[in-house]
Structures are given as C-alpha cells and as structure tokens.
Amino acid sequence: GDSVTQMEGPVTLSEEAFLTINCTYTATGYPSLFWYVQYPGEGLQLLLKATKADDKGSNKGFEATYRKETTSFHLEKGSVQVSDSAVYFCALRSGSARQLTFGSGTQLTVLP
Amino acid sequence: DGGITQSPKYLFRKEGQNVTLSCEQNLNHDAMYWYRQDPGQGLRLIYYSQIVNDFQKGDIAEGYSVSREKKESFPLTVTSAQKNPTAFYLCASSIFVTGNTGELFFGEGSRLTVL
Numbered sequence: 001g002d003s004v005t006q007m008e009g010p011v012t013l014s015e016e017a018f019l020t021i022n023c024t025y026t027a028t029g030y031p032s033l034f035w036y037v038q039y040p041g042e043g044l045q046l047l048l049k050a051t052k053a054d055d056k057g058s059n060k061g062f063e064a065t066y067r068k069e070t071t072s073f074h075l076e077k078g079s080v081q082v083s084d085s086a087v088y089f090c091a092l093r094s095g096s097a098r099q100l101t102f103g104s105g106t107q108l109t110v111l112p
Numbered sequence: 113d114g115g116i117t118q119s120p121k122y123l124f125r126k127e128g129q130n131v132t133l134s135c136e137q138n139l140n141h142d143a144m145y146w147y148r149q150d151p152g153q154g155l156r157l158i159y160y161s162q163i164v165n166d167f168q169k170g171d172i173a174e175g176y177s178v179s180r181e182k183k184e185s186f187p188l189t190v191t192s193a194q195k196n197p198t199a200f201y202l203c204a205s206s207i208f209v210t211g212n213t214g215e216l217f218f219g220e221g222s223r224l225t226v227l
C-alpha cells in the first residue's frame with residue numbers, strides 16, 4: 001500500500017537558518033504530493049503541492065520538488081523565521097484513492 | 113467566508129458517556145473525513161464519506177460512528193466502546209472529481225478529554 005516516510009523530529013534551528021525536511025514515499029502510479037503545516041492547537045493548512053514529476057510547489061518561501069526517480073518531496077526554506085515553528089506533514093494521494101496518506105509529522109522549532 | 117467549522121473546540125467527557133463532535137462545511141465539497149491525532153503522532157483516518165447517506169470505515173473506526181444526512185454535515189460520535197478516546201479530532205473535506213488533486217481542507221479541530 002501507499003506510505004510516506006518523514007524525517008523524524010524534533011528539528012530545532014536558529015532564525016535565518018536553512019531548513020530541509022525530508023520526505024520519501026511509496027505509491028502506485030503517479031501520486032499527487034502535498035505538504036501541510038499545523039500550528040499549535042490548530043488544524044492543518046495546505047502549504048504547497050505538486051501533481052507530476054519535476055513540478056515544484058512553493059508558498060511563503062517554502063519549496064518542494066516532486067522527484068520521481070528518488071520518490072522524494074523534500075521541503076526546503078532558505079531562511080526560517082520564529083513564526084515558522086509548527087508541525088509539518090508530508091502527504092500523498094495516488095490515483096483514484098479516496099483519501100490522503102500522511103507521514104508522521106516533523107516538529108520544527110525556530111529560536112530567535 | 114467558506115470553510116469548515118468544528119464544534120466544540122474543547123470537550124470533557126466522563127467515562128461511559130457518548131459524545132458527538134460537529135463538523136459543518138460550506139465549501140460545497142463532496143467528500144468529508146474524520147481523523148484522530150494523538151500527541152506527537154500523525155493522523156489516523158476514522159471514517160470518510162464521499163456522498164450523502166454513504167460512508168466508509170477508515171483505519172481506526174472501532175468505537176466511533178458517523179452519519180451523513182446532509183452534504184454540509186458529518187458529525188462524529190465517540191461511543192463508550194472507544195477505549196482511549198482522549199485525542200485531538202480533525203474534520204476535513206475535499207472535492208472529489210476525477211483529475212482533481214483532491215487536497216484536504218481542515219477544520220480547527222476538537223480536543224476531547226475523558227476524565
């Protein structure tokens with residue numbers, strides 16, 4: 001079945017540091033890939049998405065590129081801020097699947 | 113504004129009691145979902161529904177029940193049969209049309225604590 005493996009956290013960075021959160025997946029066919037963000041005590045918000053190989057999703061300074069050859073969708077940001085502190089979830093939807101498959105989430109803390 | 117409304121945000125329950133969590137959406141989405149989130153863990157699917165009067169069990173449906181009498185509403189009942197119900201519950205919806213990427217839109221969540 002489909003699965004998503006995320007880099008284990010927690011991740012702690014200083015403000016303005018470079019961020020990478022690794023995400024790899026196993027799926028049939030050509031899934032759509034997503035990154036969601038969850039701020040404390042809130043629901044999940046879609047951060048970015050990509051629907052085919054080599055697509056790059058971007059939003060709020062975050063980027064992720066759909067790499068079919070390595071089945072990866074790593075999240076990156078060049079300079080993190082304290083306000084980026086949250087839990088980040090990688091997810092996929094493959095083919096006609098009725099629901100998304102989520103990774104276990106990565107807690108990011110950015111220190112001033 | 114369009115969105116998903118979950119209520120209540122916080123709920124306390126005594127052991128042995130059933131409790132119902134409300135989820136309403138005005139996005140005109142076909143599909144709705146309930147997830148459970150435990151501290152430091154990912155999301156686990158409880159139930160989902162693609163159309164009115166139809167729903168399917170997810171990975172952890174035991175001890176939960178749902179109904180889908182209206183397109184806009186998908187309430188979740190946590191029954192006394194659920195052995196460890198203390199958790200954060202998230203409702204979501206999506207368009208389900210062939211070719212659509214089908215991303216989920218989430219509510220703000222309901223935190224249930226069993227005393």
